[in-house]
């Protein structure tokens with residue numbers, strides 16, 4: 471329990487009532503936090519109502535309620551605004567509703583199922599409103615406006631805008647896992663790496679949506695951005711908005727300017743069989759105009775730069791031998807790392823040499839489909855070293871993928887029974 | 890048995906399918922770009938646009954209708970995990 475928990479007034483009648491978690495070292499399984507994080511929650515008071523915006527992770531409820539009670543009586547709370555229903559923000563929400571059952575809950579229209587899952591049977595005891603982009607809640611002399619930011623980073627995420635103070639309660643947007651009790655970006659330690667690291671792990675797969683959200687947020691020109699993790703951005707807040715825009719831009723601008731499609735082939739090979747196949751696939755794909763083809767031996771590269779390349783590519787082809795009934799680890803390392811980028815809709819394919827069971831190719835194909843990629847061409851598998859004829863099959867395979875990629879493939883008709 | 894022709898516009902593959910086949914059963918096999926989440930008409934992930942032959946698909950259930958509305962889907966959009974091919978003509982679909 472935090473004995474010295476004090477609410478902090480961040481603007482007139484607007485308080486921070488969050489919690490500090492300095493000991494956390496790994497967040498959501500995928501992020502490291504060198505000095506912990508904060509769960510930021512806020513209270514906004516108007517002449518005719520009080521809104522609580524977000525709560526904290528459940529274990530930190532005590533500090534949250536202690537701060538909350540310093541600035542508002544439970545019976546005066548009129549609105550509980552849940553910008554995002556991830557457990558680190560709604561952990562204390564069920565208890566908050568038990569203490570302030572008269573308050574109306576506001577979640578975005580896509581959040582109902584998550585609200586249900588958060589409050590379970592208790593939901594029926596409370597009033598709630600599903601919000602649309604631009605909807606408002608009046609607190610008398612103050613109005614809150616909801617700015618929907620879907621997929622930053624869950625489907626239901628939204629921000630809450632307080633016009634009179636030009637404050638954006640941005641939830642996970644512009645957040646960072648950085649714990650420093652001085653709270654404000656101009657007072658805390660250097661957290662720039664945390665801000666970018668957070669973007670890279672949480673927002674990067676949703677760049678497209680980030681750009682749409684920035685189109686809504688930029689014109690507001692917030693004077694202060696109050697995210698749900700890490701420092702409150704009061705000094706040069708627009709720099710952080712611009713930073714989100716530049717982090718969402720293409721990491722590797724290239725010469726093709728969208729005129730060509732890019733097809734990347736990655737392979738590994740112990741005895742050279744899969745490597746021979748890779749070269750033939752490469753030659754076949756290179757025959758097709760309008761495609762820029764690249765060939766990489768995974769043994770000669772690190773995963774991260776390949777992930778950057780893949781983010782910009784249109785088609786990925788993986789070659790792996792089957793080793794102990796599986797594709798090899800460097801292939802899986804790349805495939806597992808694609809969680810941080812958008813892969814949906816890219817084309818994919820697999821090939822590989824094998825000895826007797828040949829699981830690698832179908833396993834890679836399953837993973838590509840799992841990444842929501844299109845896998846229209848059945849992978850090529852060859853027993854041991856390919857013959858001349860088999861290499862030609864690989865060339866045809868490469869050509870066919872490249873043709874499908876740029877829409878030049880002949881339409882195919884198949885029977886359901888043959889699939 | 891009646892067969893319909895189900896064409897995936899994004900990869901130019903057509904499949905002759907028996908009546909009653911759900912689009913999801915075919916799109917996954919041919920590697921089309923339609924994607925799936927819940928697979929039971931809940932999440933709206935599998936939204937597809939039907940460019941031709943929407944009359945060859947089963948009528949949306951009340952559940953599907955609700956999800957379509959939530960996702961502000963146009964008249965020519967369906968959920969691939971719900972829609973079944975019922976007619977004999979050609980139906981052309983692609984990811985929404």
Ligand SMILES: Cc1cc2nc3c(=O)[nH]c(=O)nc-3n(C[C@H](O)[C@H](O)[C@H](O)COP(=O)(O)O)c2cc1C
Pocket residue numbers: 498
């Ligand atoms: C960064 C992040 C991304 C998530 N993405 C998804 C998702 O795409 N689909 C989904 O159904 N749930 C998603 N979730 C929700 C988790 O699956 C859910 O919170 C689950 O209850 C966590 O289980 P655990 O307690 O075993 O970690 C995501 C959660 C986090 C933290």
Ligand code: FES
Pocket residue numbers: 924925926927928929930931932933934935936956968969970971
């Ligand atoms: S996959 Fe969820 S609605 Fe179809």
